[in-house]
Amino acid sequence: MKIIVAAKMVTDPNIKVRALSDGSGPDLASVKMAMNPFDEIAVEEAVRLKEAGIATEVVVVSIGPAKATETLRTALAMGADRGLLIRADQPVEPLAVAKLLKAVVAKESPDLVLTGKQAIDDDSNQTGQMLAALLGWGQATFASKVTVADGALQVTREVDGGLQTISVRLPAVVTADLRLKEPRYASLPNIMKAKKKPITEKTPEDYAVNVAPRLTVIRVEEPPARQAGIKVATVQELFQRLHSEAGVL
Amino acid sequence: MIYADDGSLSEEQRLMRESCRSYINDVVTPFIRTNWQREWDMTPGERLSPEILQGAEEIGVRTLGVPEEFGGIDLERETEVRTFALISEEIARGDSGLADKLVQNWKVSILLREFAPKHLQEKWFPKLLEDPQFLLAHCLTEPRGASDRWLPYNVPEASMNTRAVLDGDHWVINGRKQFISNGYDASLYVVYANTNPKVGMLQGTSNFLVPRDTPGFTVTKCNETMGCRFMNNGELVFEDCRIPADHLLVKDAAMGSAGQYFRAGKIIQAAKNLGVGVACFERTADYVQNYVQGGRILIKHQAVAIRLADMATRIEAVRALIERASKAVDEAHPDADILCNMAKVYASEEIMKVATHALELHGGNGAMLEFGIEKLFRDAAIFLHMDATVDVSNMKIIKNMFPKTAGKYAGPEE
Known part of the structure; x- marks a missing residue:
């Protein structure tokens, strides 16, 4: 079984992102970047399937600027076999990402496409679903457990109110939820080995996909700063304020 | 700031630093913060939990310096020291004792890689790789001094007191080493000893590979230190300790x-x-x-x-x-x-x-x-x-x- 994993480079989840003062977007100059945590989980799942002898090859694809090779290299150090960077210096919207991935699928003919359920920067949660629709493949989103048997996947999905288990025929698109797998550290020896693994670079034009944005961002602003708390003199006053000001009683 | 990267780091150096930082943030710092009393446990072996070295193993920082053919990691030699610096900074940010434990392994692995005969590399590198708790030590300092004594005076009377004398196909080591990092719990030691009392330290000091279980070699105590307490510093005694002749790494010119x-x-x-x-x-x-x-x-x-x-x-x-x-x-x-x-x-x-x-x-x-x-x-x-x-x-x-x-x-x- 051949697996393609789509992995996006996003702002490091541990840092606080600030909005640009003109409200045109987040301030990404000299901000630390990292692999989208949900995509990291997808890479881990793919590598485990390879280690279990189920997958034969894991190809990781990233669409982004030149620096996104670091995201690919991290995936290679985790155990993926080769990387593909589709170079795009401006943000690419989910539909264009799905179209590019469809073109990659046409060339690579994988049995499974794995990716994170959403990227933590724009929280779109669309790419996996759109890709499945464009390919006409089955989809299993928000996966917390994946098992492979007889050319099909049993996928446990985290849905509102509980867990749902579905069966999906291969080929399919699966998006990873938080509890699917705990991603491993890229170990130092594997980082050195990953240096020797191939990364191919392409452009959206190579796949004849138009990545011009269709959406207009009107404004990006930071959430309001938290107000300082107040001290109350008596329990009675506390109840009163909870009732009249906070409106919770 | 503070972590500023001037862009001179290679991609793999940045990735390595990231891996080390995640290990420190996820494993080491929480352990140190919640187990601060363990620093003062008077059973040295009980201080650091085995999971810490196990974690170091998972990211591969315990066996730097071991050649790739033995399952280690070959860093880019032309930037090796810079990489060592980046990694040791990250680990010491979590705990400096843990960092010291690990860097002794790198230091001795490099000496083994450069100077030990092939059959000894084949014997010891796999043992080091197999056991996450396997530590190495590097033994220079003696009770009567170290570089404070021999550095200003490269003359016979300032040389090391630990002596090694060739007896047939064995070297016989006698003497005492003090303040040795990992000395208390290492499995393999590189020991420096005087092999020519007629000349100065620079010309008459050799180094040897000494396995912990060698008869005549005793670890006498763990030195209790004010800081860096998760690394167990030890004192060692050699009494007619016989080492096979091929365990000599560098003869006479070891300090050079x-x-x-x-x-x-x-x-x-x-x-x-x-x-x-x-x-x-x-x-x-x-x-x-x-x-x-x-x-x-x-x-x-x-x-x-x-x-x-x-x-x-x-x-x-x-x-x-x-x-x-x-x-x-x-x-x-x-x-x-x-x-x-x-x-x-x-x-x-x-x-x-x-x-x-x-x-x-x-x-x-x-x-x-x-x-x-x-x-x-x-x-x-x-x-x-x-x-x-x-x-x-x-x-x-x-x-x-x-x-x-x-x-x-x-x-x-x-």
Whole structure:
């Protein structure tokens, strides 16, 4: 079984992102970047399937600027076999990402496409679903457990109110939820080995996909700063304020 | 700032630093913060939980310096020392004792890689790789002194007291080693001993590979230290300890030919020290932006802000010197010896000041064991002495700069 994993480079989840003062977007100059945590989980799942002898090859694809090779290299150090960077210096919207991935699928003919359920920067949660629709493949989103048997996947999905288990025929698109797998550290020896693994670079034009944005961002602003708390003199006053000001009683 | 990357790091250096940082943040720091009492457990083996070294194993930092053919990791040789510096800084940011435990493994692995015969590499590298708790030690210092004694006087009477004499196909070692990092719990030791009493230390010192279970070799005690307490420092005794002749690594010229690897040691030392400084800064920056005094968070009090700025500036200055010195060592620049000693001594004195600020800015909390700031202060203090004292390091700098005057033997006292 051949697996393609789509992995996006996003702002490091541990840092606080600030909005640009003109409200045109987040301030990404000299901000630390990292692999989208949900995509990291997808890479881990793919590598485990390879280690279990189920997958034969894991190809990781990233669409982004030149620096996104670091995201690919991290995936290679985790155990993926080769990387593909589709170079795009401006943000690419989910539909264009799905179209590019469809073109990659046409060339690579994988049995499974794995990716994170959403990227933590724009929280779109669309790419996996759109890709499945464009390919006409089955989809299993928000996966917390994946098992492979007889050319099909049993996928446990985290849905509102509980867990749902579905069966999906291969080929399919699966998006990873938080509890699917705990991603491993890229170990130092594997980082050195990953240096020797191939990364191919392409452009959206190579796949004849138009990545011009269709959406207009009107404004990006930071959430309001938290107000300082107040001290109350008596329990009675506390109840009163909870009732009249906070409106919770 | 504080972690600033000037863009000179390679992709793999950045990825390695990231992996180390995740391991420290996820595994080491939570352990140290919640188990601060274990530093004071008087059973040395009980202090650090085995999971810590197991984690070090998972990211592959226990076996740096082991060649790839033995399952180790081949760093880019032309930037190897810089990489060592980056990694040791990250680990020491979590715990400087743990960093010291690990760097001894790298140091001795490099000596094995460069000087041990193939069959001994084939014997020991797999053992090191198999067992996550396997540690190595490097034994120079003796009870009657170390570089303070032999450095100024390259004459027979200043040489090491530990002697090795060839007897048939074995070397027989007698003597005592003191203040040895990992000495208490290592499995394999590189031991330096005098093999020619007629000449000075530089011409008459050899080094040997000594497995822990060798008859005549005894670990007598764990030295209890003020800081760096998760590394178990030991004292060793050799009584007619017989070592097969092929366990000799470098004959007579060990301080010279093996000594070139001491330079990397100085850089690693400075980098670990820097990691302690960064930890001091992070903890303090967080504290002063949350702790309220006189109705305002501490950082809005100018006296506090000034100290914090001073901490950051010293850290950046130390980092800059380490980068320059590690580049010099990687490039085998003629000034490498001078620069790596400068980095080591400068880091120790500057980070001590950084730790003092951290203690001060934490007020009463700074002195509390469970707060963890006094631990950073103690860990910083150890660096003034570890791997040569401040004064000995300064002497090395001047001897190297002025070999014809300062470097000249003054002769024995009348």
